[in-house]
Amino acid sequence: MSAQVLLETRGLDIRFGGVVAADQVDVEIHEGRNLAIIGPNGAGKTTFLNICTGYTKPNAGSVHFCGREITRRSPRQITRLGVARAFQMPQLFAEHSALENLLIAASARDRRWAPFTRLGDVPERDEMMHLLELVDCAHVAERAVNELPEGQRKLIDIAIALALKPKLLLMDEPTSGVASSEKFGVMDILTRALAEAKVTSVFVEHDMGIVEKYADEVAVWASGAVQLRGTPAEILEHPDVIRDVIGEEV
């Protein structure tokens, strides 16, 4: 486990009123090792993603990405450094087609403003079509995204993040809103796309089957702090996790 540390947080602390959303959070995320974050609602999982992407400013503590301090930087600056984000509720450009959503992302990545080039004619088009194929959405490339089912909207949301060619991808519940029969299909597609893009991912997940199959490491959140961390096999067998997170009697 000598993989390079991509992202590192030290002593993150934040409270919303009486709720402790982060309490001395120290986390290291290693390159190439996909980390699943599990834990009960209100444990601070999404807050952790929000702090890492600059959306929420911590009261104390620091975040370093690839050795650079990014604490309190804006989402825009952090994105430019190589941290992309996918959302629990897909954040798409509702009046654009699936392909256009990706072309806008690719133009943003390459700083291609091109005031007299049609969006459909930018050189990134083939690359984005390939990305749509990777997430199994090539057949809906020309459809408006607000007409698509939730599963495809989630995949396009993640594809937008991948279009930025990030080093690290943070995903908030990639399979929520997806029918349980389709969850593994969605994750298979995602794993393939992530592997090809060579992106390290961190994902918040409630489905332990998904965690077991797709995560390299698991971190258990409770009361704003990381309580346990290990391989899926170690964590999912742990009596505390079975009792508090999975919710079964030991």
Added chain:
Amino acid sequence: MSLRLAVPLILLALVALLPTIAPWSQVVLTIALAKGLAVLGIVVLLHAGQVSFGHALFFAVSAYIAAFLGKAFAGGELITMILLGTLASLAVGLLVGLFVVRYRHIFFGMLNLAVSMIFFSILEKFYHVTGGSDGMQVARPSVLGVPMERAGFETLLFYGALVLCIAVAWGVHRYLESPIGHMLKTIKTNETRLEYLGVSARRTLLVGYLVSAGLCGLGGVLMAVTQGIVTPEYAWWIRSGELVFIAILGGSGSVAGAFVGALVYEVVRTYAAAFAADIWQMVLGFFLLGIILYASSGLVGLYGKLMDRLEGKHKTPAGGAKQSMEPAQ
């Protein structure tokens, strides 16, 4: 050639030829084109989902620059007026834009209104400089150094404006279809995601704001030299409202709609005033109500639906709703 394309070209040819058949229409049409340019500025901002109720500011800035240039240089030069007037509007646009792009929707609209009314008051009160509510004469400028007679100047202005409008409409159309133009549209649909792509929503809107200020500036100069007089009324909030009115009338979001709307509005305004002097504004009011309630995509949208019907296509609800003003969604 398809009917859909032929009709606009015939209309364009009609507009170009009308002054040779009916000379009275020339000034009206030139004013319509000048306003059309300013309306196009409003249309650009509508793509970002923002409505400015103060864009007459940029219209007035350039118009007064033209008047001052005419006063300072014994008539002045048309090309200099256009260039310096538009530049001045861009400069003011940058100044105001840096401030207002931090706000959205009603705040954006009202802040623009406030700034334009400050300028209106300055024009009214500094009468020893601006002539107060009497305004300033705009002397007829030379064109490329050649002094012009009135008739020749008006003809040249009309055809010059027509060519300018076609070129500008093409340019704005390309801008709106480009990556940065599409990013402007995402300010309307999902600004958060735009920021998470590493793009500044404020800067993207500022670019659109500058384009819109420049367009209003261009329109303002043309209006000033066509009318031969500028008054504080150029910057008045009613003038700003008129620009928004025309944008919705023509088809909010449509480049062609800006000019179609301006032409229809100006012709109706000029001749309705002659036939129904007391109620023409009420007529326009009902017309706007009708457009918003029954044809939210404006005159250009109505034309599209008519063509769909003629070509036997069934209208798709998704296509029709795309640029509508309907509050749903």
